[in-house]
Amino acid sequence: MTSQSSLMVAARVNRGSIGPLRALLATMNRAPGQADPDNPLVPFGKLANLHFSRFVVLDDQTLNDITLYGLPRKEYPVYLAFLCDFDGGVASFLNDLLDCASPGLRQIFSLCEDFTASTDLRRWIRRHNLPIATSYVNWPGRTMKQVREEALLHQAIAAYLNANSNQLAGQPDHQVWAQVRQFVAGETGAGRLTLTPPAPTRPLTALGNLFHLVGAGLLIVLLGPLVLLLVIFIIRREETTAPVYAPRLDLEAQQKLSVLEDHEFTNQFSAMGSLKPGLARRWVISYILWLIEWTARHLYTKGRLARVRTIHFARWVFLDNKRRILFASNYDGSLDSYMDDFINKVGFGLNVVFSNGVGYPRTRWLLADGASDEQKFKYFLRRHELPTDVWYNARPSTTAVELERNSRIRRGLEATGLSKAEAREWVQLL
Amino acid sequence: MPTPPNHSQIDPKDVQGLVRFGYKTLTEGCYLLLRIRNAAAARAWCAVAPVATSEFMDHPPDVALQVAFTSAGLRALGLPGDVLEGFSDEFLAGLADDENRSKRLGDVGASAPESWQWGSPANIPDVLVMLFAVPGRLAGWRDMLQTDAWKAAFDLMHCLDTSDMGGHEPFGFVDGVSQPAIDWEGARNSGASQIQYSNLVSAGEFLLGYLNEYGKYTDRPLMDSSDAKAAELLPALDVPAKKDLGRNGTFVVLRTLEQDVRGFWRFLDRQTQSNAAERQQLGQRMVGRTMDGDPLVQESAAPIEGIPSGPQSDSNRFTFDQDPSGTRCPFGGHVRRANPRNGDFPNKPGWLLPRLWSMLGFSSLGMRTDIMASTRFHRILRRGREYGTPLTPAQAVESAPADDAPRGLQFLCINANISRQFEFIQNAWLMSTKFDGLAGESDPLLGNRTAIGDGLTTDAFTIPREQGVRTCIEGLPQFVRVRGGAYFFLPSVSALRYLSRIGD
Structure with missing residues (x-):
């Protein structure tokens, strides 16, 4: 299997350059926030292994919130962040990226503080690539190539079914399966459809995964009691008095964010904020993100993060010595329905992470309440949201659920035989 | 607490x-x-x-x-x-x-x-x-x-x-x-x-x-x-x-919703080669109820909180649990989109451990299970009234008089949180082109049939069958137009x- 990797370049931007930078980024779009795949700066469409990408200016409007704790406002740099989610390793993706986008990237990054005409772009990117605390991939191993091939497979089958609906009507499931299978075999034989078998997992990757499963798993178990003690003796007391600050964003700011959304079915979300002060909080969130990373890598690998089925790729990244954190995701539906899905299905999951941020609605034992204060939670998230200047999605208008359906259709075709129930289930996918 | x-x-x-x-x-x-x-x-x-x-x-x-x-x-x-x-x-x-x-x-x-x-x-x-x-x-x-x-x-x-x-x-x-x-x-x-x-x-x-x-x-x-x-x-x-x-x-x-009643029944008429019984049946699949208001799924055996016992509520005493594959009421049927009638968890866990299991997402690995849940956060009270003159299906398929006046619904609903109730239902359920794992279709009655993304059509309606391939009806025209x-x-x-x- 080919693993997915990600890149997050973050570099400081002079305050004076933010305006010109945003203007430059806007030239890459065909609609507000929507990247033109063929834009001359970074022609995303040419990067065959790229799933999602975004440019977002990390200009945090909530830096004052820390004063709720009686602490002075701390100034942090404004960063330009460039995020990519892709198949394979970073080195080969960088080759592809630099092949087609070097001049454009140089032009963009030249607005960052430490980028000059003589900077070695590759090394600069490497140096500014931030480690990711937690990343979630909807279906590790599903490559863009597979996504495209399976989408064409589904399309071809749908067209075949519609063209032969009279002949197929009333046929039993097994017959349908056999007939579609024969059709697909014909199409692949004639070269009209391709279903590339998954690449074998590299031994080193497999070993690394195993090591992570056992090693990190053990550490998580061992550290668990310590974190529990932190929660019992420090967090619990702290959360009863922690200031809650989640005012509603004014309409104008809200509309500025929403013009960047709902262009197609899938949307982007970027948000950042400061962590609550204190080492306990920093340790707890580090542990929790580590735990989530572990579950995402070993448990939630089949299209579901706990009960949520609408996230394609998501990640948390610490900034500024773990004083601040960025959350970026690619999800299906509108932001409101996405938040509702989360609140109602995995409110506890939102709480354990986001409640470590300043101002989060009051939690109980880190897990309870919090997000179930639905309106406050939504205000909190909207307020911490950042406008994503440029967003690219290589599979527009295809939900994660549809991707899973396509993969299931293919799996059924590749089976040598199906039981009656399996055949029923398979035909229902069509 | x-x-x-x-x-x-x-x-x-x-x-x-x-x-x-x-x-x-x-x-x-x-x-x-x-x-x-x-x-x-x-x-x-x-x-x-x-x-x-x-x-x-x-x-x-x-x-x-x-x-x-x-x-x-x-x-x-x-x-x-x-x-x-x-x-x-x-x-x-x-x-x-x-x-x-x-x-x-x-x-x-x-x-x-x-x-x-x-x-x-x-x-x-x-x-x-x-x-x-x-x-x-x-x-x-x-x-x-x-x-x-x-x-x-x-x-x-x-x-x-x-x-x-x-x-x-x-x-x-x-x-x-x-x-x-x-x-x-x-x-x-x-x-x-x-x-x-x-x-x-x-x-x-x-x-x-x-x-x-x-x-x-x-x-x-x-x-x-x-x-x-x-x-x-x-x-x-x-x-x-x-x-x-x-x-x-x-x-x-x-909202003033103008309904193209003639267009609706004529489309169904064409689809069913003017067979009046089949025409009505197809319409019922789209609505998710019979014309008399009966549900297409079986009445729920257990009582449902908030629905009185007694025959006057028979047509409301159901959930779609009885119809997990949509062979009775299609997933895209209007009433199923408007209220999917589910609780907070898939599989209805009774006690702590199954509930924990469910919360962690391990109990819902089927293709369609748990795509949406918790309908209780998305309910509205409907108080709409019709306007214009009524037409029977038979009248609707005949040629229209020159002075045929518009007809439709003055849709009116009551809710305390418009964005979480009316707007959510409208956006995530009714008009959604991806509702409940479907694709390429939105509400069979209300849909605007606008293509999404790079030209993906949304004018289909899928009827799952108990055996064999689903029926897919394509090219639904727009039947409802918002006028205010x-x-x-x-x-x-x-x-x-x-x-x-x-x-x-």
């Missing part, structure tokens, strides 16, 4: 009647869309407006008047800006003022606000006065109301007439069967998980000022008790020191009295 103060009683005399009653015996009705001509005169009218309340009476009244305001209307009336800001964003912005909202709600193309008869940004009413009356009484009563005081206060922008189609909507199907039951008594433990689908919904979902399904109070304008004008307002239950402008009030969504709409605040009687005094 500290239990928030519970409302032991809601004073029905303070709640406008529409929240509790559909006024079904008052079969005549019209919606007057008004502009405020003179604020002082409008306030004076508010002080004496004969508003019908939710109080139970031995006999239903002969006439009933209800009044509601847009945010523009409240501003025109003189409500201070800082108070107004306490209302929700969507109410302040309005139904049609934001292209993004229109996109989410499916109000694009032929349904885009620019072409609306009323409610487009340049054409937003201030006040909605609803009049309902027993047969023969409406016209005279309406004339009686147009006193000099009224005329000094308002200009009539538009009068939306309604007609009585005997409990059927214009396509010919029995309508209004599924309504949430409001928990007037505060019996529900608001905020607690709901394993089974329940039709009993916390009062706070339909009235501001009470606990909603999250066990919270939906945001609304609260005012300092020191404000002398606010003296008549009720206190906020969650912040007793404050006065609650929202309490016993709620929001009304009114707005968001209104339906104040309580005491809030209306407060509004009448804000100029003093």
Whole structure:
């Protein structure tokens, strides 16, 4: 299997350059926030292994919130962040990226503080690539190539079914399966459809995964009691008095964010904020993100993060010595329905992470309440949201659920035989 | 968890009647869309407006008047800006003022606000006065109301007439069967998980000022008790020191939905080679009910909270648990989209461990399981009325007279949180082209059939079969066109009295 990797370049931007930078980024779009795949700066469409990408200016409007704790406002740099989610390793993706986008990237990054005409772009990117605390991939191993091939497979089958609906009507499931299978075999034989078998997992990757499963798993178990003690003796007391600050964003700011959304079915979300002060909080969130990373890598690998089925790729990244954190995701539906899905299905999951941020609605034992204060939670998230200047999605208008359906259709075709129930289930996918 | 103060009683005399009653015996009705001509005169009218309340009476009244305001209307009336800001964003912005909202709600193309008869940004009413009356009484009563005081206060922008189609909507199907039951008594433990689908919904979902399904109070304008004008307002239950402008009030969504009844039945007629029985059957699949209002799925064996036992509720006593593969009621059927009728967890875990297992997502690995859950957060009270003349399917497929007048629904719903209730249902369920794992289709009745992304069509309707391949009907035309709409605040009687005094 080919693993997915990600890149997050973050570099400081002079305050004076933010305006010109945003203007430059806007030239890459065909609609507000929507990247033109063929834009001359970074022609995303040419990067065959790229799933999602975004440019977002990390200009945090909530830096004052820390004063709720009686602490002075701390100034942090404004960063330009460039995020990519892709198949394979970073080195080969960088080759592809630099092949087609070097001049454009140089032009963009030249607005960052430490980028000059003589900077070695590759090394600069490497140096500014931030480690990711937690990343979630909807279906590790599903490559863009597979996504495209399976989408064409589904399309071809749908067209075949519609063209032969009279002949197929009333046929039993097994017959349908056999007939579609024969059709697909014909199409692949004639070269009209391709279903590339998954690449074998590299031994080193497999070993690394195993090591992570056992090693990190053990550490998580061992550290668990310590974190529990932190929660019992420090967090619990702290959360009863922690200031809650989640005012509603004014309409104008809200509309500025929403013009960047709902262009197609899938949307982007970027948000950042400061962590609550204190080492306990920093340790707890580090542990929790580590735990989530572990579950995402070993448990939630089949299209579901706990009960949520609408996230394609998501990640948390610490900034500024773990004083601040960025959350970026690619999800299906509108932001409101996405938040509702989360609140109602995995409110506890939102709480354990986001409640470590300043101002989060009051939690109980880190897990309870919090997000179930639905309106406050939504205000909190909207307020911490950042406008994503440029967003690219290589599979527009295809939900994660549809991707899973396509993969299931293919799996059924590749089976040598199906039981009656399996055949029923398979035909229902069509 | 500290239990928030519970409302032991809601004073029905303070709640406008529409929240509790559909006024079904008052079969005549019209919606007057008004502009405020003179604020002082409008306030004076508010002080004496004969508003019908939710109080139970031995006999239903002969006439009933209800009044509601847009945010523009409240501003025109003189409500201070800082108070107004306490209302929700969507109410302040309005139904049609934001292209993004229109996109989410499916109000694009032929349904885009620019072409609306009323409610487009340049054409937003201030006040909605609803009049309902027993047969023969409406016209005279309406004339009686147009006193000099009224005329000094308002200009009539538009009068939306309604007609009585005997409990059927214009396509010919029995309508209004599924309504949430409001928990007037505060019996529900608001905020607690709901394993089974329940039709009993916390009062706070339909009235501001009470606990909603999250066990919270939906945001609304609260005012300092020191404000002398606010003296008549009720206190906020969650912040007793404050006065609650929202309490016993709620929001009304009114939309004029023009239905192409001829187009609907003609399309079905073509699809079924003019076989009247099959034509009706196909229509029933799209709606998800029989024309008589019976569900297509089996009645639920267990009772459902909030649905009375007894034959009068038979057509509402069901969930889609009995039909997991959609072979009886298609996934995309209108009633299934409008209310998927599920609880908070898939597989209904009974006790702690299965529930934990379910929460962690390990119990729902099927293709369609748990794509959506918790319908209790997305319910609306529907109080719409039809307009135009009815047509039977047989009449509809015949050629139309030259002067065929439009017909449709003055869709009206009541909810305390427009974005989480009306807008969510409209966006994530009805108009969604990806609802419940479907693709390439939206609501068979309401869909705007606009292609999404890079030209993916959305004009199909899929009917799963018990055996073999699903039937896929393609090329559905647009049957419903939005012709107008707005968001209104339906104040309580005491809030209306407060509004009448804000100029003093």
